[in-house]
Amino acid sequence: MRTDLWDQFGELVSSNPRLLATVTAHNSDGTSTLTTYDGVQMRAFGQLQQAIPYNVWVRGGRLVEAAPNLPVMEVTI
Secondary structure, eight states: OOOHHHHHHHHHTOSSOOEEEEEEEEOTTSEEEEEETTSOEEEEEOOOSSOSSEEEEEETTEEEEEOOOOOOOOOOO
Protein backbone atom coordinates (compact mmCIF):
# COMPACT_ATOMS: atom_id res chain seq x y z
CA MET A 1 0.00 0.00 0.00
CA ARG A 2 1.49 3.32 -1.10
CA THR A 3 0.78 6.53 0.72
CA ASP A 4 1.23 10.18 -0.07
CA LEU A 5 3.96 10.31 2.58
CA TRP A 6 5.86 7.55 0.75
CA ASP A 7 5.57 9.46 -2.53
CA GLN A 8 6.93 12.60 -0.87
CA PHE A 9 9.87 10.60 0.48
CA GLY A 10 10.50 9.23 -3.01
CA GLU A 11 10.82 12.79 -4.31
CA LEU A 12 13.57 13.46 -1.76
CA VAL A 13 15.70 10.54 -2.94
CA SER A 14 14.87 10.88 -6.63
CA SER A 15 17.59 10.46 -9.23
CA ASN A 16 16.38 13.77 -10.73
CA PRO A 17 16.77 16.35 -7.95
CA ARG A 18 14.92 19.65 -8.07
CA LEU A 19 17.44 22.45 -8.67
CA LEU A 20 17.12 26.17 -8.07
CA ALA A 21 18.41 28.33 -10.93
CA THR A 22 18.11 31.83 -12.36
CA VAL A 23 16.92 32.24 -15.96
CA THR A 24 19.38 34.51 -17.77
CA ALA A 25 18.05 34.16 -21.35
CA HIS A 26 15.22 32.72 -23.43
CA ASN A 27 16.48 30.91 -26.53
CA SER A 28 14.68 30.67 -29.89
CA ASP A 29 14.54 26.85 -29.71
CA GLY A 30 12.23 26.94 -26.66
CA THR A 31 14.95 26.43 -24.07
CA SER A 32 16.17 28.75 -21.35
CA THR A 33 19.75 29.50 -20.30
CA LEU A 34 20.14 29.13 -16.54
CA THR A 35 22.73 29.86 -13.87
CA THR A 36 22.70 27.95 -10.58
CA TYR A 37 23.62 29.55 -7.25
CA ASP A 38 27.14 28.09 -7.47
CA GLY A 39 27.73 29.60 -10.94
CA VAL A 40 27.12 26.58 -13.19
CA GLN A 41 25.48 27.50 -16.51
CA MET A 42 23.07 25.11 -18.21
CA ARG A 43 20.11 24.95 -20.60
CA ALA A 44 16.69 23.51 -19.84
CA PHE A 45 13.52 22.98 -21.86
CA GLY A 46 10.75 25.49 -21.32
CA GLN A 47 10.18 29.20 -20.87
CA LEU A 48 7.98 31.03 -18.40
CA GLN A 49 6.32 34.32 -19.28
CA GLN A 50 8.24 36.43 -16.77
CA ALA A 51 10.77 39.23 -17.04
CA ILE A 52 14.39 38.04 -17.07
CA PRO A 53 16.12 37.41 -14.66
CA TYR A 54 13.82 35.20 -12.55
CA ASN A 55 14.28 32.10 -10.41
CA VAL A 56 12.90 28.70 -11.38
CA TRP A 57 12.81 25.12 -10.15
CA VAL A 58 14.35 22.68 -12.65
CA ARG A 59 13.95 18.89 -12.66
CA GLY A 60 15.11 16.47 -15.32
CA GLY A 61 16.23 19.22 -17.69
CA ARG A 62 12.83 20.97 -17.70
CA LEU A 63 11.54 24.10 -16.00
CA VAL A 64 9.01 23.03 -13.37
CA GLU A 65 7.72 26.35 -12.04
CA ALA A 66 8.77 29.81 -10.89
CA ALA A 67 10.68 29.91 -7.60
CA PRO A 68 10.58 32.70 -5.02
CA ASN A 69 13.13 35.46 -5.42
CA LEU A 70 14.78 35.04 -2.03
CA PRO A 71 18.46 35.12 -1.05
CA VAL A 72 20.16 31.70 -1.00
CA MET A 73 22.14 30.71 2.08
CA GLU A 74 24.32 27.62 2.35
CA VAL A 75 24.79 26.28 5.86
CA THR A 76 27.19 23.49 6.78
CA ILE A 77 26.16 21.41 9.77
